[in-house]
Amino acid sequence: MGGTEQHTLVVIGAGPAGIAAALAAADAGVRVTIVDSAPQAGGQFYRRPAAGLGARRPQALHHAWGTWESLNARLQAHIAADRIRHLTDHHVWFVERLETAFTVHALVGPEQTDPDTVTADAVVLATGGYEKVLPFPGWTLPGVVTAGGAQAMLKGGLVLPGRTVVVAGTGPLLMPVAAGLAAAGATIAAYIESADPKSLVRHASTLARNPAKLAEGAQYGAALARHGVPVRMRHTVVRAHGTARLEAVTVAALDAEGRIRPGTGRRIACDTLAVGHGMLPHTDLAETLGCALDGVRVAVDAEQRTDVPGIWAAGEATGIGGAVLSLAEGEIAGHSVAAQLQGTDPDPRGWSAAAKTRSRLRAFFAAIDTVYAPPAHWPESVTDETVLCRCEEVTAGEIREAVEGLGAGDLRTVKLLTRAGMGWCQGRICAPGVAGVAGCPADTARRPFARPVPLGVLAGPADTEPNRHH
Amino acid sequence: MSNRLTCDVVVVGAGMVGAACALYAARSGLRVIVVDRGPVAGGTTGAGEGNLLVSDKEPGPELSLALYSGRLWQDVAAEPGLGEAIEFEPKGGLMVVSDPDGLHALETFAAGQRAEGVEAVPVAADALHGLEPHLADGLGGGMYYPQDCQVMPTLAAAHLIRRSGADLRTGRAVTGVLRGADGRLTGVRTDGGDIHAPAVVNATGTWGGEFAALAGVHLPVLPRRGFVLVTEPLPAGTVRHKVYDADYVANVASDSAALQSSAVVESTAAGPVLIGATRERVGFDRTFSLPAARILAAQATALFPVLGRARAIRSYLGFRPYLPDHLPVIGPDARLPGLYHACGHEGAGIGLSLGTGQLIAQSLTGTTPDLDLAPFRPDRFPAEEVPR
Numbered sequence: 026m027g028g029t030e031q032h033t034l035v036v037i038g039a040g041p042a043g044i045a046a047a048l049a050a051a052d053a054g055v056r057v058t059i060v061d062s063a064p065q066a067g068g069q070f071y072r073r074p075a076a077g078l079g080a081r082r083p084q085a086l087h088h089a090w091g092t093w094e095s096l097n098a099r100l101q102a103h104i105a106a107d108r109i110r111h112l113t114d115h116h117v118w119f120v121e122r123l124e125t126a127f128t129v130h131a132l133v134g135p136e137q138t139d140p141d142t143v144t145a146d147a148v149v150l151a152t153g154g155y156e157k158v159l160p161f162p163g164w165t166l167p168g169v170v171t172a173g174g175a176q177a178m179l180k181g182g183l184v185l186p187g188r189t190v191v192v193a194g195t196g197p198l199l200m201p202v203a204a205g206l207a208a209a210g211a212t213i214a215a216y217i218e219s220a221d222p223k224s225l226v227r228h229a230s231t232l233a234r235n236p237a238k239l240a241e242g243a244q245y246g247a248a249l250a251r252h253g254v255p256v257r258m259r260h261t262v263v264r265a266h267g268t269a270r271l272e273a274v275t276v277a278a279l280d281a282e283g284r285i286r287p288g289t290g291r292r293i294a295c296d297t298l299a300v301g302h303g304m305l306p307h308t309d310l311a312e313t314l315g316c317a318l319d320g321v322r323v324a325v326d327a328e329q330r331t332d333v334p335g336i337w338a339a340g341e342a343t344g345i346g347g348a349v350l351s352l353a354e355g356e357i358a359g360h361s362v363a364a365q366l367q368g369t370d371p372d373p374r375g376w377s378a379a380a381k382t383r384s385r386l387r388a389f390f391a392a393i394d395t396v397y398a399p400p401a402h403w404p405e406s407v408t409d410e411t412v413l414c415r416c417e418e419v420t421a422g423e424i425r426e427a428v429e430g431l432g433a434g435d436l437r438t439v440k441l442l443t444r445a446g447m448g449w450c451q452g453r454i455c456a457p458g459v460a461g462v463a464g465c466p467a468d469t470a471r472r473p474f475a476r477p478v479p480l481g482v483l484a485g486p487a488d489t490e491p492n493r494h495h
Numbered sequence: 496m497s498n499r500l501t502c503d504v505v506v507v508g509a510g511m512v513g514a515a516c517a518l519y520a521a522r523s524g525l526r527v528i529v530v531d532r533g534p535v536a537g538g539t540t541g542a543g544e545g546n547l548l549v550s551d552k553e554p555g556p557e558l559s560l561a562l563y564s565g566r567l568w569q570d571v572a573a574e575p576g577l578g579e580a581i582e583f584e585p586k587g588g589l590m591v592v593s594d595p596d597g598l599h600a601l602e603t604f605a606a607g608q609r610a611e612g613v614e615a616v617p618v619a620a621d622a623l624h625g626l627e628p629h630l631a632d633g634l635g636g637g638m639y640y641p642q643d644c645q646v647m648p649t650l651a652a653a654h655l656i657r658r659s660g661a662d663l664r665t666g667r668a669v670t671g672v673l674r675g676a677d678g679r680l681t682g683v684r685t686d687g688g689d690i691h692a693p694a695v696v697n698a699t700g701t702w703g704g705e706f707a708a709l710a711g712v713h714l715p716v717l718p719r720r721g722f723v724l725v726t727e728p729l730p731a732g733t734v735r736h737k738v739y740d741a742d743y744v745a746n747v748a749s750d751s752a753a754l755q756s757s758a759v760v761e762s763t764a765a766g767p768v769l770i771g772a773t774r775e776r777v778g779f780d781r782t783f784s785l786p787a788a789r790i791l792a793a794q795a796t797a798l799f800p801v802l803g804r805a806r807a808i809r810s811y812l813g814f815r816p817y818l819p820d821h822l823p824v825i826g827p828d829a830r831l832p833g834l835y836h837a838c839g840h841e842g843a844g845i846g847l848s849l850g851t852g853q854l855i856a857q858s859l860t861g862t863t864p865d866l867d868l869a870p871f872r873p874d875r876f877p878a879e880e881v882p883r
């Protein structure tokens with residue numbers, strides 16, 4: 026690429042958004058480094074069985090496999106031509122803002138103990154999202170897994186999480202999970218959705234503009250019917266039973282207010298409960314950089330720029346909306362970065378197709394969001410003994426005592442008084458549950474380190490840059 | 496307002512200092528309302544550490560207050576259930592010097608403290624590992640301070656307010672003061688209605704100057720930022736005391752605005768080790784500072800090399816309330832009858848809180864205060880033009 030001093034884009038995250046951003050920027054001649062914690066490209070969606078597992082037909086677990094294959098081919102071509110560098114197994118713990126550039130700090134090594142840094146002129150945050158799971162009695166039993174976790178086990182490890190599975194919670198994500206598990210040979214004892222998707226008809230026009238999405242939904246619906254999966258809408262899991270591990274769940278119907286209808290409880294035997302209540306964007310790196318948030322997501326403009334110059338964000342970090350939306354946002358970010366780094370005027374005509382897809386899908390997911398929701402009164406079913414924070418073993422009773430007896434009124438004070446959210450995961454898992462039970466808003470906690478970082482690394486010299494690109 | 500809210504004293508601020516004022520005022524028979532615009536301990540109390548130190552203080556009014564408070568902390572911790580609830584640990588402090596030359600200066604410093612009643616036990620270089628097995632090799636020696644203790648500040652504030660029986664009103668901001676015809680304070684105005692009382696205590700910490708301005712008096716409280724690093728839970732005994740480098744003392748007393756740090760390393764009841772804190776005068780800037788975290792980590796790992804492998808899981812920051820002469824304001828404000836101040840404790844407000852609360856209660860009830868309040872007078876700062 027000639028010997029001239031070149032600007033470098035660092036893309037954090039190798040999911041659909043990150044790859045699309047990297048490809049668009051590299052196509053325009055920008056030098057790109059992708060930094061990702063996973064061993065392979067693909068992110069959450071295109072998660073593939075590890076090479077060593079020798080899967081013969083990974084595509085059987087994926088729809089849109091073709092899209093992935095063509096993206097991956099383009100990625101590999103850029104890597105071969107040294108236009109894109111992909112740093113795998115790199116866990117970014119901090120993005121440091123310097124005068125005119127950024128230093129991306131990562132941890133590497135089998136235990137993530139060693140430092141590596143990359144310097145960037147621009148950064149695209151494409152860190153995706155993570156699953157939200159709300160607590161209920163018994164949710165900490167072995168055998169209770171997140172919906173995404175069940176899916177990941179299937180996609181990444183080719184193992185079935187269990188034989189008899191109940192899929193429960195809320196949101197469109199549950200559908201592919203249930204269909205995937207059924208296709209892999211699990212018995213789906215029940216599909217429990219707390220929302221009533223029938224109310225989607227209120228958004229008929231938005232839906233009509235997204236025929237592909239509707240078809241996808243219909244396909245999953247048909248798959249579930251084919252496997253004879255009992256589907257229960259406006260139902261919820263009230264409790265998971267078992268001593269050493271999960272043996273059954275009790276599910277019950279919900280009334281119009283989202284309260285459990287007395288007398289409707291039914292016990293269903295199962296060895297696995299795959300449960301999820303939607304996704305939340307990863308915002309740690311953005312927040313520490315000082316990027317503004319819009320609710321729980323990173324705020325971006327039409328070009329996917331955050332309000333911090335030099336920082337873009339794309340994909341589920343900027344709002345949950347599936348792989349196709351992530352691809353579109355990533356592509357727009359890549360174009361915008363390239364224009365800025367090369368000092369040309371960004372030309373939105375270059376990404377008009379992606380922009381159209383983006384607005385169509387954002388409208389679709391906004392509609393979806395109004396429909397899929399956990400039962401309004403879910404905290405009422407959480408008994409005092411239920412452990413909400415697993416890291417610190419804090420029960421719902423202790424949370425309630427902190428609010429009612431000690432004067433806590435927000436998530437931070439609840440945390441300080443009970444230690445809920447103070448442990449290893451820093452509340453990433455329990456915060457929505459704790460906030461719900463405490464009756465306070467689930468405001469995003471500031472987490473300066475996106476990953477726990479050894480003090481020896483922090484203490485180390487600030488300017489070692491073994492990985493300064495080219 | 497149909498039901499008029501009245502009491503004997505309104506404490507504004509539900510931090511550690513407000514909690515202490517509420518406790519002792521209530522125990523001297525007053526009806527107390529504590530009001531805070533946020534939750535309990537939502538200010539600096541929930542954003543600092545809980546060292547109750549005598550070791551870092553030179554002879555003078557602050558040390559007297561620290562020793563006085565220390566005795567009250569012992570009493571409070573001995574009340575049934577309370578010591579455990581607030582994670583009180585009389586673990587002692589260990590100040591170390593990097594080379595033997597520093598030992599001489601430390602001994603001179605300690606001699607002055609001993610004259611005031613501080614226990615300070617010299618520790619020879621070869622005895623350091625007996626106290627702290629994981630300390631770095633090659634340190635010059637140190638001084639052991641058995642009176643240094645530790646609490647969990649948020650728990651302490653919340654439990655002391657509850658123990659006081661005071662009426663706690665959170666989520667209510669004080670927006671002004673009420674005055675009688677004679678100009679005396681007669682209560683506070685809040686965004687949730689008026690509260691009437693013949694006495695009002697300003698326990699608003701770093702916001703003490705703003706509150707004073709609401710009442711029309713000058714009080715130059717300013718913020719001094721501090722970062723704390725928190726590690727993952729570590730095996731018990733990794734760090735046993737509060738350990739810090741003797742440079743800390745110079746640092747605390749410094750007037751410089753630049754970033755300074757000498758890490759105090761301490762374990763907590765729940766396992767994590769806290770490393771804090773930096774001192775910096777940058778106003779109310781909440782931006783995370785990697786350089787600050789790096790300095791803390793470097794200092795902590797220099798003292799305890801084993802910490803190099805321990806992971807920092809988070810970091811937080813707070814704003815210490817400081818006054819130009821680094822002493823708090825405690826007592827009645829001669830400029831405005833009915834107004835009392837209890838703020839500006841800088842980096843020692845947890846430690847100094849109980850003594851402050853007791854002195855305020857004594858002022859409120861007209862008893863002679865146990866300590867001379869002259870050094871803490873609220874009107875000791877040159878009066879500026881005060882808008883009326």
Ligand SMILES: Cc1cc2nc3c(=O)[nH]c(=O)nc-3n(C[C@H](O)[C@H](O)[C@H](O)COP(=O)(O)OP(=O)(O)OC[C@H]3O[C@@H](n4cnc5c(N)ncnc54)[C@H](O)[C@@H]3O)c2cc1C
Nearest residue numbers: 038040041042062068069070117153173176340341347348
């Ligand atoms: C169970 C499940 C089923 C789904 N099914 C569908 C479906 O059927 N149809 C559909 O359209 N969508 C589906 N999705 C959603 C789809 O996976 C996402 O929309 C898409 O992957 C988002 O892309 P992204 O690039 O924003 O983030 P991701 O794909 O999540 O990629 C983010 C990447 O960033 C990396 N990363 C994050 N933080 C760091 C860090 N600090 N340091 C280094 N790397 C980091 C992660 O390791 C990851 O590789 C499903 C998701 C799940 C969980």
Ligand SMILES: Cc1cc2nc3c(=O)[nH]c(=O)nc-3n(C[C@H](O)[C@H](O)[C@H](O)COP(=O)(O)OP(=O)(O)OC[C@H]3O[C@@H](n4cnc5c(N)ncnc54)[C@H](O)[C@@H]3O)c2cc1C
Nearest residue numbers: 510512532538539540543546669700721813843844845846
């Ligand atoms: C990093 C760091 C480490 C520290 N370490 C230690 C230590 O180890 N030992 C120690 O003793 N001290 C330490 N400190 C200092 C200590 O935390 C403070 O001195 C102490 O918390 C001050 O308590 P306070 O009650 O005066 O103030 P705060 O806790 O700030 O309480 C003041 C309250 O007033 C409320 N308020 C303000 N204005 C209004 C209004 N208008 N209406 C209603 N309410 C209002 C606020 O919401 C707040 O809750 C540390 C501080 C920091 C930042």
